[in-house]
Amino acid sequence: MQDRCDQVVGFLFPHKCGRIIKIGCPYCEDGLRNPSTSFYRTANNPYRTERNLYANYGTYRNQDWGMDFTDADGASLVLENYPEFEQDLGAS
Amino acid sequence: MTVDLAKLSTSSRYSITASTDQILADLDQLEQIDKFAEEKRKFYGLIQVAAWTATAIGLIGGLVLFDTGTTLIPLVITASALALVTALWARSSLKPFAKLDLPDYRYLVLRKMLQMLSRDAGLLRDFTVHLNFVQPAEATKVFPHPYRPNWRVRVYYDTWLILRGKLLDGSRFKLTLTERSVDHCGRNINNKERTKPRTKGLEIRLKVTCPQDRYQTLANFEQVPPQIKLSPGIQLRYFRIMGNTIRLRLSITAWTPLRLMAAEELKRKLQTLTNNQALRQALGSVAPEDTQQVNRLYQGVTLAFLNVYQLLNLVRVTSKQAS
Numbered sequence: 001m002q003d004r005c006d007q008v009v010g011f012l013f014p015h016k017c018g019r020i021i022k023i024g025c026p027y028c029e030d031g032l033r034n035p036s037t038s039f040y041r042t043a044n045n046p047y048r049t050e051r052n053l054y055a056n057y058g059t060y061r062n063q064d065w066g067m068d069f070t071d072a073d074g075a076s077l078v079l080e081n082y083p084e085f086e087q088d089l090g091a092s
Numbered sequence: 093m094t095v096d097l098a099k100l101s102t103s104s105r106y107s108i109t110a111s112t113d114q115i116l117a118d119l120d121q122l123e124q125i126d127k128f129a130e131e132k133r134k135f136y137g138l139i140q141v142a143a144w145t146a147t148a149i150g151l152i153g154g155l156v157l158f159d160t161g162t163t164l165i166p167l168v169i170t171a172s173a174l175a176l177v178t179a180l181w182a183r184s185s186l187k188p189f190a191k192l193d194l195p196d197y198r199y200l201v202l203r204k205m206l207q208m209l210s211r212d213a214g215l216l217r218d219f220t221v222h223l224n225f226v227q228p229a230e231a232t233k234v235f236p237h238p239y240r241p242n243w244r245v246r247v248y249y250d251t252w253l254i255l256r257g258k259l260l261d262g263s264r265f266k267l268t269l270t271e272r273s274v275d276h277c278g279r280n281i282n283n284k285e286r287t288k289p290r291t292k293g294l295e296i297r298l299k300v301t302c303p304q305d306r307y308q309t310l311a312n313f314e315q316v317p318p319q320i321k322l323s324p325g326i327q328l329r330y331f332r333i334m335g336n337t338i339r340l341r342l343s344i345t346a347w348t349p350l351r352l353m354a355a356e357e358l359k360r361k362l363q364t365l366t367n368n369q370a371l372r373q374a375l376g377s378v379a380p381e382d383t384q385q386v387n388r389l390y391q392g393v394t395l396a397f398l399n400v401y402q403l404l405n406l407v408r409v410t411s412k413q414a415s
Contacts, residue, residue: 009211010211010212011208012397012401013212013259013404013405015260050391050394053321053391053395053398054399054402077405079261079408
């Protein structure tokens with residue numbers, strides 16, 4: 001099993017990049033993490049303005065959603081086992 | 093490149109099922125075509141204005157000189173006739189470009205949307221696009237005015253974009269953008285035919301169908317009031333969860349539809365330019381460039397997706413916990 005790019009990317013939902021070959025991967029850039037494409041709100045995320053449209057996207061507070069959900073921005077939100085990630089499609 | 097120029101100039105439509113890269117390349121090509129047509133239109137438009145003016149001057153000059161009986165008369169008449177021919181030639185040359193002068197905001201907003209969605213669609217997923225560049229020729233429905241006798245109300249629905257695709261989580265979406273407007277028409281007190289156009293905003297319709305296994309607990313949220321967050325100027329019209337589909341309808345209320353855009357643009361230009369009829373026709377572009385409009389529409393679409401996925405992300409996590 002080769003080392004996959006496990007950078008969490010995405011805009012609507014976080015998912016792992018999943019590329020097998022890290023060379024030329026726009027997200028991990030051969031191991032160097034590139035925060036500009038991360039799902040999470042970072043200073044140089046190109047989708048920062050879109051994120052601002054919906055304050056606290058990806059977090060669920062008790063009074064709003066009827067449940068206390070503290071690890072929302074944690075690992076359980078990250079989508080795993082999607083077909084592209086399972087089939088070895090590699091870097092394209 | 094898959095943009096068929098002949099097809100585009102006759103039907104003014106662009107339909108394709110292809111990867112994001114392919115569609116984005118096509119949209120770049122559409123932009124080039126549009127820019128080229130716009131330039132040509134301006135060029136021939138100016139020639140036309142100049143030629144018509146020359147014709148008019150020639151005719152008036154001919155009439156003035158007619159009495160004096162100078163030898164200049166045949167020269168003036170020839171020049172005037174030449175100017176007339178030039179004007180007619182410019183007019184006919186302009187025609188094919190009129191249809192290729194596309195409304196910019198339609199492809200610009202699609203490009204931004206595709207770039208946004210491709211982040212969650214992976215590299216290999218196809219999108220289906222139906223993009224229409226023309227305004228509706230006929231009203232969708234016509235009915236008598238509710239209180240004005242002999243007046244009619246014409247309703248126009250212009251669905252100019254349908255975008256379908258599948259995202260990495262396995263859910264399919266269908267996005268529809270519809271411009272809505274009405275015309276009140278009839279005769280006024282002076283027995284003159286009048287048309288009063290009104291915009292009814294732009295409707296963003298989003299339908300997301302989720303895979304059952306990943307979103308098992310979606311049904312639990314059917315009765316929970318949705319936590320819809322919107323920015324000013326955008327209204328919620330409909331939200332419903334039925335089985336494994338979510339339907340959301342938003343409306344951008346202050347929106348000038350393409351059908352009324354030319355008139356508004358003309359009005360604006362008239363205020364700044366002149367009252368000259370020929371100049372009005374030559375320079376009255378149907379496709380004003382308005383980045384603010386593109387951004388407003390893009391924000392609306394992004395908000396629709398964010399609202400649906402704010403819920404779906406929670407559903408996915410609770411489904412994972414439940415199983």
